[in-house]
Amino acid sequence: MQRTHRLLIINPGSTSTKIGVYEDEKPLFEETLRHDVKELAPYARIIDQYAFRKQVILDALHEKGINLTKFSAIVGRGGLLRPIPGGTYRVNATMLEDLKSGRYGEHASNLGAILAHEIASQLNIPAFIVDPVVVDELEPLARISGVPGIERKSIFHALNQKAVARRIAREMGKRYEEAHFIVAHMGGGISVGAHKAGRVVDVNNALDGEGPFSPERAGTVPAGDLVRLCFSGRHTQEEIRRMLVGKGGLVAHLGTNDAREVERRVEEGDKRARLVYEAMAYQVAKAIGAAAAVLEGRIDAIILTGGLAYSKMFTDWIARRVAWIAPVKIYPGENELAALAEGALRVLRGEEEAKEYPVPVVREAVLQR
Ligand SMILES: Nc1ncnc2c1ncn2[C@@H]1O[C@H](COP(=O)(O)OP(=O)(O)OP(=O)(O)O)[C@@H](O)[C@H]1O
Ligand SMILES: CCCC(=O)O
Incomplete structure (x- = not known):
């Protein structure tokens, strides 16, 4: 025993x-x-x-x-x-x-x-x-950026992404090491990973300025404008860092990192809140589309997880754009x-x-x- x-x-x-x-x-x-x-x-x-x-x-x-x-x-x-x-x-x-x-x-x-x-x-x-x-299980292709010396890095919600992917694989009667998944962890930060036979071969650096914007983070922003802001003399390096992580995303646009509060405003007819909140879902859907290309269209499931996956409004917006790629499975929370x-x-x-x-x-x- x-x-x-x-x-x-x-x-x-x-x-x-x-x-x-x-x-x-x-x-x-x-x-x-x-x-x-x-x-x-x-x-x-x-x-x-x-x-x-x-x-x-x-x-x-x-x-x-x-x-x-x-x-x-x-x-x-x-x-x-x-x-x-x-x-x-x-x-x-x-x-x-x-x-x-x-x-x-x-x-x-x-x-x-x-x-x-x-x-x-x-x-x-x-x-x-x-x-x-x-x-870091990135494939060599995924590491290259357009600036030699600036390499793409893998920093993401690996613990929850992999645990949820293993669970869904079990439910589907497959081994994680044989399955292909796209996992979007959507919490204070957002990471979208392409899981190919047990390895996360591409994912955005969720801690340091890449990917969809999130409740507290700016995600990818237009590089030229960011460079001009850095050299404008109006902000310290620490202030700019805080704009990207901690005070970016929903916090910057709407003054809160709480998606439940944003939904309350949307339901009360706040058009600005709706535009920004739906834009965040749109960016997650685009990242899922990019991960589908990485996996060459062979995908067993798209998995939405993290705190934002509790939201029907948010997950419906994503599912509408990506359900044609593969079945969408919703696994809210993070169970770390x-x-x-x-x-x-x-x-x-x-x-x-x-x-x-x-x-x-x-x-x-x-x-x-
Ligand atoms: N029922 C819900 N409906 C809508 N949004 C929700 C719900 N529950 C939690 N959230 C939102 O999820 C986000 C936080 O998610 P989560 O708790 O996974 O983040 P975290 O653990 O702080 O950060 P991270 O996941 O990046 O480590 C917040 O914006 C929160 O308002
Ligand atoms: C990027 C992984 C962890 C975090 O969001 O702090």
């Missing part, structure tokens, strides 16, 4: 840490531990928050009467690391060093591996991360804790081998031509 695995899952966000205790695929409890801005204020860098967040997690587990010695592994959300192929990675010294130095960027998810390691090493059990945002648990279970059950960070990304094909 298969052994039962108890897992502690840790998913740090900018103002909260979501934790879950899972027994195999079953959540025993899930909780969002919110951190007041004042509590986080003393820490200059995200990485400095780890001792504080660790204590908050241990206190929450203690309060629930959870016995730490029963865990088989601790799983953290992976952060900004060097580009790596998708999969489940054992937390190791190189990974911790890259995250602590912040050399690939600062993101709250950088704390996931550090917290998992801190707790796991005291219990003598393994710590893992699964499909971090830097998963479950996705992290599933990634660790694949390794603990021997269905997949844990990868050792860093695994180099294959890119030779470009150089050999």
